[in-house]
Amino acid sequence: MRTLLTLTAVALALSFAPAGAMAANYTLTLKNHRFTPSEIKVPANKRVKLTVVNEDATPEEFDSDALRVEKVLAGKSKGTVRIGPLKAGRYPFVGEYHEDTAKGVVVAE
């Protein structure tokens, strides 16, 4: 019983630890409420770390239902968005506060 508890605790602790080295680092820049690049290619079936740089002075919310991500970025700051593993396909995202101009797609292939 004790061994089982210890093993469970260890397993929980391990699964709780943040994932180690990510596949690769990608950068997305937001300026004048537009994302650059508006289409970003990432490898499919791999965890990807996306650094989103908000060069605008005002906050924005990086939002994607497809990627299951919702992240607020304060003005003049950057944030880390972890996505994947993604099956091959197109995953749109928007800047929720300026949806008409801040939009893009993550293409997994």
Add this chain to the structure above:
Amino acid sequence: MLGALIIVFREVLEAGLIVGIVMAATRGVPHRGRWIVFGIIGGIVGATVVAVFAGAISEAFQGSGQELFNAAVLAVAVVMLMWHNAWMARHGREIAAEMRDIGAAVSEGARPLTALAIVVGLAVLREGSEVVLFLYGIFASGTSGMSLLVGGLLGVAAGAAFTLLTYGGLLAIPTRYIFSVTTWLIALLAAGLAAQSVQFLNNGGYFLVLGSTVWNTSWLLSDGSILGRLLHTLIGYTDRPTALQLVVYLGTLLAMYVLMRIARYQPQRQEVAV
């Protein structure tokens, strides 16, 4: 202006649905209005603080600060909702019978009200921080600020109106069913929040297991649609759930059920004749 209205309305709606459910669940409990208002005001204050510290929160924990914060806020709300349901399972029948005895109802009613006031406060804090940041962005950018601000305020008003509609709709339920309906609503709400919480943990790089998408019903009801968003808040609907989200969702419902059973069948503290 319409854009601002819609953005703010969506956020207020999510918090508003929770407030509506809490209002229905506390129907008849004296002074509950006071507690709910406290919760809302506390939430607004909290939302402003969170908005001010958004940058610092985000950078904490190797960039996972925001995800951890959101996951924690949601988890606390889940615990509060479980406490409420367990408490109602234990005392619900007494309260229904004693409603006329105002003295007892006040003291009995106050305790789950704290939990629900916290739930309301946290919901307002979560959604409110996004509204505060959005409105701040409007001020800071200056351009056509007034029309966007008006749009934002109209969005708040529309969200509040919708909350009252939800409450009104729930009020239409006959008294004898209100207890079980609100218990279910709270259970599903808690399960949905728990699934959201675990998704935030995933986004922060934690619990990276069971990540496969179990089904895709976006053709039937998309997360982005109005009904999709409503169901997202009410019952935790998501068009592409991961296996982990499903496990946590069902696990929360199970835990809720077990807790309520235990609560209901705990022997009441009896006066002991020595």
